[in-house]
Amino acid sequence: MVCDKCEKKLAKVIVPDKWKEGASNTTEGGGRKINENKLLSKKKRWTPYGSGTTKCIICKQQVHQDGKYCHTCAYTKGVCAMCGKQVLDTELYKQSNV
Template sequence: LATNAAQDAISLLAKLRAFHNKSQNDKKFEDLKWSGLDLVEGIVRQNKDAGIFEPLISKVKSLKFATEAAITILRIDDLIKLNKVDKKGRDEDEFFAMVCEKCTNKISKLATVHVDKNASGSQRLTNENKFLSSKQKFKPGVGEFKRCRVCKKMTHHIAANYCQDCAYQKGICPMCGRKQIETCKYRQSLT
Protein backbone atom coordinates (compact mmCIF):
# COMPACT_ATOMS: atom_id res chain seq x y z
CA LEU A 1 0.00 0.00 0.00
CA ALA A 2 2.83 2.37 0.81
CA THR A 3 4.39 1.77 -2.60
CA ASN A 4 1.06 2.39 -4.31
CA ALA A 5 0.75 5.66 -2.37
CA ALA A 6 4.15 6.76 -3.75
CA GLN A 7 5.78 6.56 -0.30
CA ASP A 8 9.04 4.91 0.78
CA ALA A 9 7.71 1.56 1.99
CA ILE A 10 11.00 0.32 3.47
CA SER A 11 11.58 3.28 5.80
CA LEU A 12 7.88 3.58 6.80
CA LEU A 13 7.60 -0.12 7.69
CA ALA A 14 10.90 -0.02 9.59
CA LYS A 15 9.60 2.91 11.68
CA LEU A 16 6.26 1.15 12.29
CA ARG A 17 8.03 -2.05 13.40
CA ALA A 18 10.23 -0.02 15.75
CA PHE A 19 7.14 1.62 17.30
CA HIS A 20 5.42 -1.76 17.78
CA ASN A 21 8.60 -3.32 19.21
CA LYS A 22 8.98 -0.47 21.68
CA SER A 23 5.35 -0.82 22.80
CA GLN A 24 5.84 -4.55 23.47
CA ASN A 25 9.15 -4.22 25.31
CA ASP A 26 8.63 -1.04 27.36
CA LYS A 27 5.52 -0.48 29.49
CA LYS A 28 5.99 3.31 29.31
CA PHE A 29 5.31 3.27 25.58
CA GLU A 30 2.34 0.88 25.67
CA ASP A 31 0.20 3.36 23.69
CA LEU A 32 2.49 2.91 20.67
CA LYS A 33 0.80 -0.44 19.95
CA TRP A 34 -1.96 1.58 18.24
CA SER A 35 0.53 3.05 15.78
CA GLY A 36 -0.22 2.79 12.08
CA LEU A 37 0.69 4.41 8.79
CA ASP A 38 -0.76 7.58 7.33
CA LEU A 39 -0.01 7.01 3.68
CA VAL A 40 -1.30 10.39 2.54
CA GLU A 41 1.25 12.24 4.69
CA GLY A 42 3.85 9.45 4.70
CA ILE A 43 4.23 9.32 8.49
CA VAL A 44 3.63 6.92 11.40
CA ARG A 45 0.62 8.06 13.46
CA GLN A 46 -1.63 6.91 16.30
CA ASN A 47 -4.53 5.11 14.61
CA LYS A 48 -6.55 5.08 17.85
CA ASP A 49 -6.52 8.88 17.95
CA ALA A 50 -7.48 8.97 14.24
CA GLY A 51 -10.45 6.66 14.97
CA ILE A 52 -9.10 3.69 13.03
CA PHE A 53 -9.22 0.29 14.71
CA GLU A 54 -8.10 -3.04 13.29
CA PRO A 55 -11.15 -5.26 12.87
CA LEU A 56 -9.55 -8.14 14.76
CA ILE A 57 -12.86 -9.64 15.85
CA SER A 58 -14.08 -9.99 12.26
CA LYS A 59 -10.73 -11.46 11.20
CA VAL A 60 -10.85 -14.06 13.99
CA LYS A 61 -14.46 -14.98 13.13
CA SER A 62 -13.61 -15.27 9.43
CA LEU A 63 -10.69 -17.55 10.28
CA LYS A 64 -12.93 -19.71 12.51
CA PHE A 65 -15.60 -20.00 9.80
CA ALA A 66 -12.99 -20.88 7.18
CA THR A 67 -11.54 -23.54 9.51
CA GLU A 68 -14.99 -25.01 10.16
CA ALA A 69 -15.71 -25.08 6.42
CA ALA A 70 -12.41 -26.85 5.72
CA ILE A 71 -13.13 -29.43 8.44
CA THR A 72 -16.62 -30.01 7.04
CA ILE A 73 -15.22 -30.55 3.55
CA LEU A 74 -12.64 -33.00 4.88
CA ARG A 75 -15.33 -35.00 6.71
CA ILE A 76 -17.34 -35.74 3.59
CA ASP A 77 -17.73 -39.49 3.34
CA ASP A 78 -18.33 -39.59 -0.40
CA LEU A 79 -15.20 -39.87 -2.46
CA ILE A 80 -14.97 -38.07 -5.75
CA LYS A 81 -13.30 -40.40 -8.17
CA LEU A 82 -12.54 -40.46 -11.86
CA ASN A 83 -14.57 -42.68 -14.16
CA LYS A 84 -12.83 -46.02 -14.30
CA VAL A 85 -12.85 -48.02 -17.50
CA ASP A 86 -13.56 -51.73 -17.12
CA LYS A 87 -12.11 -54.55 -19.23
CA LYS A 88 -14.78 -54.21 -21.92
CA GLY A 89 -13.95 -50.54 -22.52
CA ARG A 90 -17.06 -49.12 -20.83
CA ASP A 91 -16.66 -46.27 -18.39
CA GLU A 92 -18.23 -46.32 -14.93
CA ASP A 93 -21.37 -44.39 -15.92
CA GLU A 94 -22.18 -46.85 -18.70
CA PHE A 95 -21.32 -49.78 -16.43
CA PHE A 96 -23.89 -48.76 -13.81
CA ALA A 97 -26.59 -47.55 -16.22
CA MET A 98 -30.00 -48.96 -15.30
CA VAL A 99 -31.36 -49.03 -18.87
CA CYS A 100 -29.36 -50.96 -21.46
CA GLU A 101 -27.93 -49.25 -24.53
CA LYS A 102 -30.37 -50.94 -26.93
CA CYS A 103 -33.43 -49.71 -24.98
CA THR A 104 -31.91 -46.24 -24.56
CA ASN A 105 -31.51 -46.02 -28.34
CA LYS A 106 -35.14 -47.09 -28.86
CA ILE A 107 -36.43 -44.42 -26.49
CA SER A 108 -34.11 -41.71 -27.86
CA LYS A 109 -35.20 -42.36 -31.46
CA LEU A 110 -38.72 -41.34 -30.56
CA ALA A 111 -37.58 -38.27 -28.64
CA THR A 112 -35.29 -36.80 -31.31
CA VAL A 113 -36.37 -33.93 -33.49
CA HIS A 114 -37.27 -34.87 -37.08
CA VAL A 115 -34.84 -33.44 -39.63
CA ASP A 116 -36.28 -32.32 -42.97
CA LYS A 117 -34.17 -34.17 -45.56
CA ASN A 118 -35.35 -31.92 -48.40
CA ALA A 119 -34.19 -28.72 -46.67
CA SER A 120 -30.64 -27.45 -47.00
CA GLY A 121 -28.28 -28.09 -44.10
CA SER A 122 -29.71 -29.53 -40.92
CA GLN A 123 -32.94 -27.56 -40.72
CA ARG A 124 -35.72 -29.13 -38.72
CA LEU A 125 -39.35 -29.26 -39.58
CA THR A 126 -41.20 -26.76 -37.47
CA ASN A 127 -44.06 -27.88 -35.24
CA GLU A 128 -43.19 -31.54 -35.91
CA ASN A 129 -43.13 -34.03 -33.06
CA LYS A 130 -41.71 -37.50 -33.67
CA PHE A 131 -43.92 -38.97 -30.95
CA LEU A 132 -46.97 -37.98 -32.99
CA SER A 133 -45.60 -38.59 -36.51
CA SER A 134 -44.10 -42.05 -35.90
CA LYS A 135 -45.87 -45.20 -37.06
CA GLN A 136 -46.49 -46.29 -33.50
CA LYS A 137 -47.91 -43.03 -32.22
CA PHE A 138 -47.48 -42.22 -28.57
CA LYS A 139 -50.90 -41.45 -27.18
CA PRO A 140 -50.77 -40.25 -23.59
CA GLY A 141 -53.41 -41.93 -21.47
CA VAL A 142 -54.28 -44.49 -24.17
CA GLY A 143 -51.42 -46.95 -23.72
CA GLU A 144 -51.58 -49.16 -20.66
CA PHE A 145 -48.73 -49.43 -18.22
CA LYS A 146 -47.68 -53.03 -17.76
CA ARG A 147 -47.38 -54.78 -14.42
CA CYS A 148 -43.95 -55.84 -13.16
CA ARG A 149 -43.17 -59.46 -13.99
CA VAL A 150 -41.78 -60.02 -10.48
CA CYS A 151 -43.87 -58.07 -7.96
CA LYS A 152 -46.91 -57.17 -10.12
CA LYS A 153 -46.66 -53.42 -9.32
CA MET A 154 -47.22 -50.84 -12.08
CA THR A 155 -44.12 -50.03 -14.13
CA HIS A 156 -42.76 -46.49 -14.56
CA HIS A 157 -42.87 -46.54 -18.38
CA ILE A 158 -45.29 -48.01 -20.93
CA ALA A 159 -42.49 -50.06 -22.56
CA ALA A 160 -41.10 -51.35 -19.24
CA ASN A 161 -41.55 -54.96 -18.16
CA TYR A 162 -40.10 -54.54 -14.66
CA CYS A 163 -40.65 -51.87 -11.99
CA GLN A 164 -37.64 -49.80 -10.99
CA ASP A 165 -37.37 -51.46 -7.57
CA CYS A 166 -37.14 -55.00 -8.97
CA ALA A 167 -34.85 -53.91 -11.81
CA TYR A 168 -32.47 -52.30 -9.32
CA GLN A 169 -32.47 -55.29 -6.95
CA LYS A 170 -31.79 -57.75 -9.76
CA GLY A 171 -29.41 -55.41 -11.65
CA ILE A 172 -31.39 -55.68 -14.89
CA CYS A 173 -32.74 -53.29 -17.53
CA PRO A 174 -36.38 -52.48 -16.63
CA MET A 175 -37.35 -52.49 -20.32
CA CYS A 176 -35.96 -55.78 -21.66
CA GLY A 177 -34.65 -57.57 -18.56
CA ARG A 178 -31.03 -57.78 -19.78
CA LYS A 179 -28.44 -58.05 -16.96
CA GLN A 180 -26.79 -54.64 -16.34
CA ILE A 181 -24.91 -55.02 -13.04
CA GLU A 182 -23.17 -58.08 -11.63
CA THR A 183 -24.92 -58.68 -8.28
CA CYS A 184 -23.41 -62.00 -7.18
CA LYS A 185 -20.86 -60.43 -4.79
CA TYR A 186 -23.28 -58.15 -2.96
CA ARG A 187 -26.95 -57.80 -2.24
CA GLN A 188 -28.82 -54.90 -3.86
CA SER A 189 -31.34 -53.35 -1.49
CA LEU A 190 -33.77 -50.47 -1.78
CA THR A 191 -32.44 -48.68 1.32
Protein backbone atom coordinates (compact mmCIF):
# COMPACT_ATOMS: atom_id res chain seq x y z
CA MET A 1 0.00 0.00 0.00
CA VAL A 2 1.62 3.21 -1.22
CA CYS A 3 0.33 6.80 -1.23
CA ASP A 4 -0.12 8.80 -4.45
CA LYS A 5 3.06 10.79 -3.90
CA CYS A 6 5.24 7.69 -3.49
CA GLU A 7 3.59 5.85 -6.38
CA LYS A 8 5.73 7.84 -8.81
CA LYS A 9 8.86 6.30 -7.27
CA LEU A 10 7.70 2.79 -8.26
CA ALA A 11 8.38 3.34 -11.97
CA LYS A 12 11.15 0.73 -12.26
CA VAL A 13 10.19 -1.72 -14.99
CA ILE A 14 11.95 -5.03 -15.58
CA VAL A 15 10.68 -5.34 -19.15
CA PRO A 16 13.32 -4.36 -21.75
CA ASP A 17 12.93 -1.39 -24.06
CA LYS A 18 10.91 -1.74 -27.23
CA TRP A 19 12.85 -2.73 -30.32
CA LYS A 20 13.48 0.63 -31.93
CA GLU A 21 16.41 2.76 -32.94
CA GLY A 22 18.29 4.13 -29.96
CA ALA A 23 17.00 1.53 -27.50
CA SER A 24 19.44 -0.17 -25.17
CA ASN A 25 18.70 -3.64 -26.52
CA THR A 26 19.58 -3.00 -30.19
CA THR A 27 22.81 -4.23 -31.76
CA GLU A 28 23.49 -1.06 -33.78
CA GLY A 29 25.27 1.91 -32.27
CA GLY A 30 27.02 0.18 -29.39
CA GLY A 31 23.86 -1.17 -27.81
CA ARG A 32 23.50 -4.85 -26.91
CA LYS A 33 26.27 -7.31 -27.69
CA ILE A 34 25.35 -10.63 -29.26
CA ASN A 35 25.34 -13.59 -26.80
CA GLU A 36 25.88 -11.27 -23.84
CA ASN A 37 24.78 -12.36 -20.38
CA LYS A 38 22.98 -9.32 -18.97
CA LEU A 39 23.30 -10.47 -15.36
CA LEU A 40 27.07 -10.77 -15.56
CA SER A 41 27.69 -7.64 -17.59
CA LYS A 42 25.91 -5.26 -15.23
CA LYS A 43 28.10 -3.18 -12.96
CA LYS A 44 25.57 -2.99 -10.13
CA ARG A 45 23.77 -6.26 -9.63
CA TRP A 46 20.94 -6.84 -7.19
CA THR A 47 22.01 -9.03 -4.30
CA PRO A 48 19.31 -10.41 -2.02
CA TYR A 49 21.54 -10.53 1.07
CA GLY A 50 23.90 -7.75 0.11
CA SER A 51 24.44 -4.35 1.62
CA GLY A 52 21.92 -1.60 1.10
CA THR A 53 18.91 -3.68 2.08
CA THR A 54 16.30 -1.95 4.15
CA LYS A 55 14.35 -3.56 6.96
CA CYS A 56 10.86 -2.96 8.28
CA ILE A 57 10.71 -0.70 11.32
CA ILE A 58 8.15 -2.87 13.13
CA CYS A 59 8.99 -6.50 12.39
CA LYS A 60 12.60 -6.16 11.08
CA GLN A 61 11.72 -8.15 7.95
CA GLN A 62 13.60 -7.35 4.73
CA VAL A 63 11.76 -4.83 2.53
CA HIS A 64 12.02 -5.35 -1.24
CA GLN A 65 11.41 -1.68 -2.09
CA ASP A 66 12.92 1.50 -0.73
CA GLY A 67 10.63 2.04 2.22
CA LYS A 68 10.07 1.93 5.95
CA TYR A 69 7.46 -0.81 6.33
CA CYS A 70 6.86 -4.24 4.82
CA HIS A 71 3.56 -4.87 3.05
CA THR A 72 1.98 -6.68 6.00
CA CYS A 73 2.85 -4.05 8.61
CA ALA A 74 1.86 -1.19 6.30
CA TYR A 75 -1.58 -2.71 5.74
CA THR A 76 -2.24 -3.47 9.41
CA LYS A 77 -1.24 0.06 10.43
CA GLY A 78 -2.92 1.68 7.39
CA VAL A 79 0.18 3.66 6.41
CA CYS A 80 2.18 4.16 3.23
CA ALA A 81 4.96 1.56 3.01
CA MET A 82 7.51 4.08 1.73
CA CYS A 83 6.94 7.30 3.68
CA GLY A 84 4.74 6.26 6.63
CA LYS A 85 1.89 8.67 5.86
CA GLN A 86 -1.58 7.58 7.07
CA VAL A 87 -3.44 6.28 4.01
CA LEU A 88 -6.21 4.05 5.36
CA ASP A 89 -8.37 4.17 8.48
CA THR A 90 -8.17 0.70 10.03
CA GLU A 91 -10.02 1.49 13.26
CA LEU A 92 -13.08 -0.64 12.46
CA TYR A 93 -11.13 -3.48 10.79
CA LYS A 94 -11.06 -6.87 12.47
CA GLN A 95 -7.43 -7.91 12.13
CA SER A 96 -5.45 -10.61 13.87
CA ASN A 97 -1.80 -11.59 13.98
CA VAL A 98 -2.43 -15.24 13.09
